[in-house]
Amino acid sequence: MVSTIDAQISNANISKKELISYFREKCKTCGHHRIMHNEFGKCEGVMNKPCMSGCDSFESE
Secondary structure, eight states: OHHHHHHHHHHTTOOHHHHHHHHHOBBTTTOOBGGGBOTTSOBOOBTTBOOOSOOOSOOBO
């Protein structure tokens, strides 16, 4: 599976450095990194702790 993801990244012409900085961006609503938000925009919290801010969408800072 990893090689498939690597291939998709390569085909998309996006560097891993760009992806990392994208996912490190924080949400101005809950303060968690973008990577903590699921595919529906709901924040799943950090370290298996749910987000208590009520955040339901990623808003860039």
